[in-house]
Amino acid sequence: MKDIYLYNSKSKKKELFKPIDVNHVKMYVCGPTVYARPHIGNARPRIVFDVLSRYFRVVFPNFTYVSNVTDVDDKINKAAQEGNISIKELTQKMLSHFHTDMSALNCLPPDLEVKATESMPEIIELIERLIKNGNAYVSDGHVLFSVATYTEYGSLSRRKLEEQVDGARVSVADYKKAPGDFVLWKPSSAPDPSWESPWGKGRPGWHIECTAMIAGHVGLPFDIHGGGIDLLFPHHENEMAQGCAAYQTKSYCNYWMHNGLINIDREKMSKSIGNVLYVDDLLEDAPGEAIRFAVLSTHYRHPLDWTDETLSIAKQSSRKLHLAKNYFPVKETTTHSQEILDCLADDLNTPKALSQLLVWAKATLNGDQKAHSLLCQGMRILGFGEVDIRSWQPKKTTITPEAIQQLIEERNIAKKSKSYEKADTIRSQLTEKGVVIEDTASETFWYWK
Structure with a gap:
């Protein structure tokens, strides 16, 4: 050790x-x-x-x-x-x-x-x-x-x-x-x-x-x-x-x-100022893993300046991790990625650990199965990937997961028949509803924006 x-x-x-x-x-x-x-x-x-x-x-x-x-x-x-x-x-x-x-x-x-x-x-x-x-x-x-x-x-x-x-x-x-x-x-x-x-x-x-x-x-x-x-x-x-x-x-x-x-937008969080961010309010706009990612993206000893951009970047990053995790079948293992353990051994350096996860995610999406294995191991240690990120649903959405899946199936049929204009239209419809879709070699994944 x-x-x-x-x-x-x-x-x-x-x-x-x-x-x-x-x-x-x-x-x-x-x-x-x-x-x-x-x-x-x-x-x-x-x-x-x-x-x-x-x-x-x-x-x-x-x-x-x-x-x-x-x-x-x-x-x-x-x-x-x-x-x-x-x-x-x-x-x-x-x-x-x-x-x-x-x-x-x-x-x-x-x-x-x-x-x-x-x-x-x-x-x-x-x-x-x-x-x-x-x-x-x-x-x-x-x-x-x-x-x-x-x-x-x-x-x-x-x-x-x-x-x-x-x-x-x-x-x-x-x-x-x-x-x-x-x-x-x-x-x-x-x-x-x-x-x-x-x-x-x-x-x-x-x-x-x-x-x-x-x-x-x-x-x-x-x-x-x-x-x-x-x-x-x-x-x-x-x-x-x-x-x-x-x-x-x-x-x-x-x-x-x-x-x-x-701090919230560089100001101290305070009830008197009216800038207190309650967790359940944040959960209306972002999945818990995105909030977790945002918190861990700054070293724990440093002040964290929370902004809308902080959460937006964290949502994109957590989506990428899940997309890569689902790119190949996840194999059960008791092995732990040494690179992540080494980051945590250095005074819990979670920003470095998250950066490494994103490197593996990119490699996974390029077809690297070894990177996928390391990614899944690292996500587990850091508390990511335990639930499907799509189980979270924004409060103000007007579309159901079932309807999303139906549109994706219609889009897949359109692509197979080379009706690319229709496929693009469906993508635009989903985007307007706050849904991001990602095509991989094997299937199409969707995530809340």
Whole structure:
């Protein structure tokens, strides 16, 4: 196996990946806060770490991927009140949206998905451990983490104390010993959710949830922690502080991986601007594989500038991959293309891997069966070709797949009888309906434009 190099956000450099246990690699990735439909920014980490998961399942004998669901949060409470529905109904509905959308993007589910609401005993036990160790204190019904008691605080984000406070946008409440101290548990009353605890009825702070779930289901230290770069501080900084302080370990995880953010036409995606792109809206105009291709066409660590052209190019490229895949019969194999594995070994270089797929696709369409075999192997590792791209249908189409096939058959008859003008007319009719047809030596394939 080729050496694997991953960029570690903590050291700010690529590092040789050395698993804690080569026979069982473990990864935790921060999951959704289920108060709204997922947007393309929420989808990016899911797609990125789905590729890493697929890759690691090829090169390691055992791999476990754990993610969380934040279903306790101020944003959830606010959204439920504004929508006049229960918190349980809201979170179940939005989690269902998330699962449906991620499946449409060909993301496999994690091995384990843990909800915060199902982890209260572990969260309370962790807070008690921090209090016992002298890293947390009770004040006015709140429990807070004392930043001063953890000397490594700031080592992940490399922020000075004053920057930590500013970046966290913390309020300097009377119950805090220091401005940078953050909440582990806070009082809560109806209509907000609450649980019984040694400190009265309340609910956990956001950061403690992930640490408790990791300690309970992954174990410390572990191999890889993933998430968006916007979580680096304060969320991941606080996670690490809590975990290391509670279990008195120097290492929380060995590799921190963060994906860059997505901008829309060079502007930050924001509800206030009104440029948020929700996944289910994008799926009305493009198949999930095209959206996946667009996300993976930029290296995961870099910002991704999303434009109409980005998606248009991705649609054309994903069509080409499927056309080439179907050019010859697909043979079942457990072999994996080494060129793609090598790309992924270099800090998950998906742009290079996709370029290689397109090279093989072109060669396949020129009759190269070896390139076809490599293409199918590479598509499988990267999460493409698992469903027929034609199973997706644009929302505003006025033609059915059955009608498309009928017109193609009529066109084939016209071509055989050398009625080329009629054949061209049928092609034009299909083009007007948003259908692209591609002729090969053996048959004609069609795709949505």
